[in-house]
Amino acid sequence: xxxxxxxxxxxxxxxxxxxxxxxxxxxxxxxxxxxxxxxxxxxxxxxxxxxxxxxxxxxxxxxxxxxxxxxxxxxxxxxxxxxxxxxxxxxxxxxxxxxxxxxxxxxxxxxxxxxxxxxxxxxxxxxxxxxxxxxxxxxxxxxxxxxxxxxxxxxxxxxxxxxxxxxxxxxxxxxxxxxxxxxxxxxxxxxxxxxxxxxxxxxxxxxxxxxxxxxxxxxxxxxxxxxxxxxxxxxxxxxxxxxxxxxxxxxxxxxxxxxxxxxxxxxxxxxxxxxxxxxxxxxxx
Numbered sequence: 001x002x003x004x005x006x007x008x009x010x011x012x013x014x015x016x017x018x019x020x021x022x023x024x025x026x027x028x029x030x031x032x033x034x035x036x037x038x039x040x041x042x043x044x045x046x047x048x049x050x051x052x053x054x055x056x057x058x059x060x061x062x063x064x065x066x067x068x069x070x071x072x073x074x075x076x077x078x079x080x081x082x083x084x085x086x087x088x089x090x091x092x093x094x095x096x097x098x099x100x101x102x103x104x105x106x107x108x109x110x111x112x113x114x115x116x117x118x119x120x121x122x123x124x125x126x127x128x129x130x131x132x133x134x135x136x137x138x139x140x141x142x143x144x145x146x147x148x149x150x151x152x153x154x155x156x157x158x159x160x161x162x163x164x165x166x167x168x169x170x171x172x173x174x175x176x177x178x179x180x181x182x183x184x185x186x187x188x189x190x191x192x193x194x195x196x197x198x199x200x201x202x203x204x205x206x207x208x209x210x211x212x213x214x215x216x217x218x219x220x221x222x223x224x225x226x227x228x229x230x231x232x233x234x235x236x237x238x239x240x241x242x243x244x245x246x247x248x249x250x251x252x253x254x255x256x257x258x259x260x261x262x263x264x265x266x267x268x269x270x271x272x273x274x275x276x277x278x279x280x281x282x283x284x285x
Contacts, residue, residue, distance in 0.1 A: 007265040020094035022257040028087035029249040096124035130201040186212040230259030
């Protein structure tokens with residue numbers, strides 16, 4: 001597919017695009033290894049046979065021992081929360097920075113350098129925050145609406161025939177899953193619309209639905225192809241490198257990061273091409 005090839009070419013020439021997201025994945029992972037290795041060491045010592053008894057007794061008292069352990073080690077729990085917050089903060093810097101740099105590359109065609117990370121993060125941080133809030137709100141609404149429809153269908157169907165009610169609920173459940181998958185894919189164009197056309201959150205959502213009607217199948221094919229390719233490649237990489245503390249996250253995050261950045265570039269490319277097609281169609285019409 002042409003846009004996927006272009007995405008690969010863009011990332012190959014501008015590998016700097018992967019740095020913000022790679023660091024946003026790597027840093028919290030390294031902190032987590034340190035924190036949970038400490039927790040594991042302490043928990044193992046507390047569950048030692050000398051202190052508690054035979055294995056059967058350990059299993060019987062595992063819940064109590066674990067509860068007492070975490071009550072006595074609030075610092076570790078606090079550190080875990082800090083790591084989670086750190087990951088969120090870094091993600092809120094990395095994603096707008098990456099989208100902004102992709103836009104610069106698409107518009108100017110120049111090689112990027114690290115100095116463009118923070119200016120783009122600052123420029124698009126507000127938009128990204130609104131996008132994430134809007135995205136979360138939309139999914140909450142979709143889930144609640146789906147639950148309401150399924151429950152009402154079950155109640156109405158149960159009054160007619162229980163077997164029919166079960167069948168109806170199953171069909172509605174499958175329909176909801178399919179709609180969720182389609183919505184998930186369509187919303188991939190939401191933030192690209194906000195960045196490329198400098199739109200607000202609602203205008204960006206409207207344009208995402210508008211463009212997806214034209215490019216849905218290419219969008220689906222590119223998304224699926226990159227995801228499957230990355231999954232297979234990453235599986236083999238993890239099999240080769242094994243589990244080496246601190247080194248494994250450094251290596252195992254390379255493929256997922258590259259795949260994600262490829263997808264972001266792909267979303268921006270396919271949105272821009274669809275916009276050009278729409279403009280050309282309107283002008284010719």
